[in-house]
Amino acid sequence: MIRVLLADDDPLVRTGLKMMLRGAEGMEVVGEAADGAQVAAAVREHEPDVVLMDIRMPVMDGLAATRALAHRDAPSPRVIVLTTFDEHRLVLEAMRAGAAGYLVKHAAPEEIVEAVRRAARGEPALSPSAARALIQHAATGPDDRSEHARRRLALLTPREREVAEAVAEGLSNTEIGVRLHLAVGTVKAHLSGALATLDLDNRVQLALLTHDARPRT
Incomplete structure (x- = not known):
């Protein structure tokens, strides 16, 4: 069973993701966080395998929360950044912060579910546009x-x-x-x-x- 934590300041988004993931075989949503500052405590409490992390959140944004998880003494869950902002700069920032994946919120439900499965297996989970951003980055550095x-x-x-x-x-x-x-x-x-x-x-x-x-x- 893949344990998933949802981190998003929009309760409607969290509800939609929860319904989607609960309908997927072998997954359970074990906790939620409404801003980035709540993520570390939620991870300690619920011990998820994967965190679906929004970028734009109050108090602490998703990139800062991802960096904080990457520097925990304890094993860290895989983080998939899930955002409405499909920007190459944010893709690279998220990857360097320690995210294992990057998806936009308008991705198809099956794409999000598969991304969670890939992240749980330790594999990268990137939307096509995010993959293109990495290729462009590699070619122009x-x-x-x-x-x-x-x-x-x-x-x-x-x-x-x-x-x-x-x-x-x-x-x-x-x-x-x-x-x-x-x-x-x-x-x-x-x-x-x-x-x-x-x-x-x-x-x-x-x-x-x-x-x-x-x-x-």
Whole structure:
């Protein structure tokens, strides 16, 4: 059962999401938060696997709340930013804050449900427009960022770097295992090692860093 926490200041949005997710097999909504400042306490109380996080909320916005979750001492849930703002800048800010996914609120119900499932599996959950934003970011970044990214990736072992490259291509752990002839458990171990070495929170941040390190064309 995937445990989901809803963080949105609009009670109607929370009600709609709750009805949608309760109708999905293998999911339950375990708690709600009406602003970003309530999220940390709600996570401690309900221990969700996934948080659906609005960006624009009073007291503390969703990006700040996501950063706070990423720096908890305890294991953090996967965060999917769910917003009405389909802006490339916000996509990148959310990913760098530690979000595992980014969806717009007008996404189809089945897309939101699948995103929750992907996030719970540790996979990125991006809307098509968010994916395009990351591709554009990878193609147009400044050279100094590329050099910094290359220096950081040089800290990885050769196998961890291969896993990072595959993650940047959007492959799942199973697909990476097939490509590199590794067991899924071994892929997860290399991925965890890479994240720990680079002090990153999730595979989306690893994908961003790997894209940054690639030569500009």
